[in-house]
Amino acid sequence: MKNDVLCKTAPQGRNDSLAPPRQACGNTLVAGKLLAVALAIALGTTPPAASAQDTAVQITLAAQPLGQALLQLGRETSLQIFYAQDLVRGLQAPPVSGTLTPEAALKALLQGSGIGYTRNGNNVTLTRSSTSLLAPVTVQGRYEATTEGTGSYLARQTAAATGLQLSPRETPQSVSVVTRQQMEDLNVTTLGETLKTVTGLVTTSSDIDRTDIHSRGFYVDTYQYDGVPISTQNDFFGTSTFDPILYDRVEVVRGATGLMTGAGNPGASVNVVRKRATSKTFTGAIGLGAGSWDHHRATVDLSTPLNESGSLRGRVTGMAEERDSYLDRYASRNRAFLATVEADLSADTTLRVGVEHQAKRPDALTWGGLPMLFSDGSSASWPRRFSIAADWTRWDTTNDTVYASLEHRFENDWAITANLSRLDSEYDSRLIYLYGTPDRLTGNGLSALQNRSHQEFDQNSGSLQASGPFQLFGHRHEAVLGVVGNHSNYRYGNHAPLSTAPVGSIYDWDGSYPEPAWGDFNWLGKQKTRQTALFGAMRLSLTDSLKLVIGGRQNRWKRESGTDTMKHDVFTPYAGILYDIDAVYSVYASYTDIFQPQSYRDAGGDFLDPVKGKSYEAGVKADYFDGGLTTALSVFRIEQDNVAERDGENTVPGTAEFAYRGAKGITSEGFELQASGEITPGLQVSAGFSRALVRDVDGSRYNPYRPQNLAHLFTTYLVPGTSGKLTVGGGVQWRSGVYYARTLNGAQARVEQGSVLLASLMAHYRFTPNLSTQLNVSNLFDKHYVDLSGDGQGFYGAPRRVMMTARYTF
DSSP: OOOOOOOOOOOOOTTOOOSSSSOOTTGGGHHHHHHHHHHHHHHTOOOOOOOTTTOOEEEEEOSEEHHHHHHHHHHHSSOEEEOOHHHHTTOEEOOEEEEEOHHHHHHHHHTTTTEEEEEETTEEEEEEOSSOOOOOOOOOSSSTTOOTTSOOSOOSOBOTTTSSOBOGGGSSSOEEEEOHHHHHHHTOOSHHHHHTTSTTEEEEEEETTEEEEEETTEEOOEEEETTEEEEOSSSTTOGGGOOGGGEEEEEEEESOOHHHHOBSOSSEEEEEEEOOOOOSSOEEEEEEEEETTTEEEEEEEEEEESSTTSSEEEEEEEEEEEEEOSSTTOEEEEEEEEEEEEEEEETTEEEEEEEEEEEEEEESOOSSOEEOBOTTSOBOOOOTTOOOOOTTOEEEEEEEEEEEEEEEEOTTSOEEEEEEEEEEEEEEEEEEEEESOOOTTTOOOOEEEEEEEEEEEEEEEEEEEEEEEEEETTEEEEEEEEEEEEEEEEEEEEEEESOOOOOOOGGGOOSOOOOOOEEEEEEEEEEEEEEEEEEEEEEEESSSSEEEEEEEEEEEEEEEETTEEEEEEEEEEEEEEEEEOSSSEEEEEEEEEEEEOOOOBOTTSOBOOOEEEEEEEEEEEEEETTTTEEEEEEEEEEEEESEEEEEEEEEOTTSSSEEEEEEOOOEEEEEEEEEEEEEETTEEEEEEEEEEEEEOTTSSBSOTTSOSEEEEEEEEEEOTTSTTOEEEEEEEEEEOOEEEEEEETTEEEEEEEOOEEEEEEEEEEESSSSEEEEEEEESTTOOOOEEEOTTSEEEEOOOOEEEEEEEEEO
């Protein structure tokens, strides 16, 4: 939600920052005062004067981060509170309620914080108290990493890389976090759109409803939800289309992530963190949006206490949208819903339960893209609106999750957390895939693959984790130890088509291709996969400036598929070292790996050992403006070992299958530069540049249809002189050129897409403290470009798109 009160910064020095930027102080009483003046004039009287320090009002402030409590106090009173954002960072405010003067409420909020204040009328300036030098109270456990309500593009902590709650600077690996504020400013409506804003992630579309995510040359198949790993081997169940309205933030750790996720590729891991029911007062927002191609969207987000004390709290977040597309005939109805309840069983124990629902119902959607080469080897070009879908195609996905978490915090700052979750996913599809190379003159030559399938996936997951500090040799250290397990079932089947009509000329394609008659449904196979693991990590303070992070994961993996059973016991090490050069700069280096089971057999009939991805990384991290802006420069190298290659003419004993052996795989190396946070008061920025050189075993460029270089920049600015009402922003995304090449009719054919630069604009205006509107424009200059795939097909990106959203907050 946008903030409502502009808390300005007293000019104390160059490192002071606006905290937070999007609010307009004192506006809540303006209408009332004007009404009082008007009535006084009408009655021929003079309205009585009132001051902030002697007028008691009803005030109800929940226990929450101090910065948020000050913002709420300013909204409910006439106080304008000035402070440096770093002054309140990491501090927790106590609950304050009753009929109080604003100054009495302020004193209650600041009690024990070590912060004092000075007054000049209704203007209040917070300062570090000269008489109370209490250390800041750092929140451990419950709200320390929450980005909602901060108004910032900077996340203070993340445990996604090591299980330890560390700041990005303290983490010896490349980490990016898309905060709640950034998602709202960008107005992203899918997880795929959200990941396009992350440094080093290559996002391409092979059809209208799937976004393929790659990092450092590898497909991103490792996802976590609230830190619980979920198996995602492909995007058939619609992961990339999940709506982020339900989430507080999206954390991305690049490189191998086996310590926290177990099996997977070494490119990156995505951790999606759901919103929580933390408010002890009724708050919420409703939104309505309308945009290009009949895009209509409604959202609701309500939080409320469920008992008088606020120890039991609930939250409901939902989205419903209907939209057409720039593609011919396509339309979709989408729904997302989150309901969660949180209970303080005691002062130190919190129980959380919730359900999440994501559903998508598209019609006339594409499966695959358009042919980008003609049969004579020349390049093809198509109108952006041209769709290869048939009228009867659909791809319905439904994902339901039930989850629970129990956390207990001890007096020694240790905490123990137990998590349980159950995911049920399914999809039903009726699809057509056109493949081949058409004749340039006639358009003939394409063939059709028709598919009507049903797939189901369910996973039960559980974890138990303990973490906290300990003292050794005069230094404070941190440790985490946990056990995690999941059991998944995957079933798939289809209806075989009983007939196939000729495709005809692609030039005549209009979606009227007839749906075939389908045969009876048949289950084609099922897989059962079980993973259990014990993991641990420690952050050791060797000196005040030198930190060592070490850890490991002992993973047991088993899969049953038909009559085949694969088992692996794998140990995954993690090591990183950080050195603080000074208060701003740190250098680091790290090593970690990950494994990926494979189903190929060798000449002895045994399954090959898993592919091992080894990740090496080093870099420099820095926090500027008293931690308001964090930056990182990293260099990396990833090596794949034991990748299956055919073992000559050898076969698996007793079968006609070719045998395979392990060999060296692809190698990826490059560098990344990123920055996020606040540069000056009111100026938020997220920026990054990456270069990844991915080579095959023979040294040639691997998958040249994916860009090697990426850059992005998005920034917002609170316009001075607008009383905090107007925020403007914009950004660019750039990627280097790509190509696809193949031998066609004895000659080399090639299609290219040059470098692409996409620009976006945003403007947000607050009419009242509660009512605001936002305009977002993407692909501002209407750039015409295509995403290429490994089979010679292409999918054209969306033209200029406009979205207007109105939001009312409670």
